[in-house]
Amino acid sequence: MRIAFLASTAPNAQSARGVLVGRYGTVDREEADVIVALGGDGFMLCTLRDTVDLGVPIYGMNRGTVGFLMNSYEEAGLMERLAAAQEEVIHPLRMRAQDQNGGLHEAMAINEVSLLRQGPQAAKLKISVDGRQRMAELVCDGALVATPAGSTAYNFSAHGPILPIGADVLALTAIAAFRPRRWRGALLPSAATVRFDVLDAEKRPVMAEADSVSFRHIDWVEIQSERRVSHKILFDPGHGLEERLISEQFN
CATH class of the missing domain: 2.60.200.30 (Probable inorganic polyphosphate/atp-NAD kinase; domain 2)
Structure with missing residues (x-):
């Protein structure tokens, strides 16, 4: 699986990218099978907009604050998490x-x-x-x-x-x-x-x-x-958008 790691300008996101690139390698976004976005929800939205023409799914790892669109950040087991991730398709x-x-x-x-x-x-x-x-x-x-x-x-x-x-x-x-x-x-x-x-x-x-x-x-x-445009987001099993939207109402 070819991964492109993208990170926000936040120091902890840049640091995480360095660690993950050293561990898993990286490719340009145009060559990737999946893009891993490191940052917060704002960076995730920017990544989705910037890469929509590539048709590549985005897997976010939270290095921001709320992280509603992100998965938890862990350095180990990334390949296994990506293989098991569930895809959500949303339209802007x-x-x-x-x-x-x-x-x-x-x-x-x-x-x-x-x-x-x-x-x-x-x-x-x-x-x-x-x-x-x-x-x-x-x-x-x-x-x-x-x-x-x-x-x-x-x-x-x-x-x-x-x-x-x-x-x-x-x-x-x-x-x-x-x-x-x-x-x-x-x-x-x-x-x-x-x-x-x-x-x-x-x-x-x-x-x-x-x-x-x-x-x-x-x-x-x-x-x-705009139904002609689709954004693909990957979530860990049991932590997709539907579950997050339900959980948000009981917090």
Whole structure:
């Protein structure tokens, strides 16, 4: 099994890479049968985005903090762990956005696409689903659309629902909704196209983020699941995404 070891810039991740390369060897990512990513969830998301065209599964080992998408770090028995690992396939969100200067932007998000106020005043958003207006005005700090895999991240912190990994739905979650008061969002079919139009954008500027890729002074954003793109993640047996999502709800 040809392994490419990739690591974040964190010293403990770089140190771990040195140890593992010395023990197992390494190849370039383009030649690998599997990629081992050393870092935290943020580095895992970057690795998934950067290697999606290779079609190679990613096995994460946690050298960060939370490590929701990662396996535990151990130096011994890696080949056996890789051989026994279970594969999860997830699909990202595709975001299209236009800024106030007319510039168009596209990005992919594995966890969520979020809109956030970028000034002192609350954002005002109009929400449409599949071309039909569903909310004329949401006054809030922001809103997001999350995948099942990303539902335990920012979505959960914003009091959105945790979605089973096999669920064919997306979570639309409000962030600190002021009007309608305490409106938290909705569950939508994964095939839905969600559009946010920013109201009074000059006075109440809004930024859009696809995971960690951000664009400022946005006029509108369209979000939909991109089923043509698949990310393959490997987990140790009994510690896959489904089990993690269930466990998260009982912590």
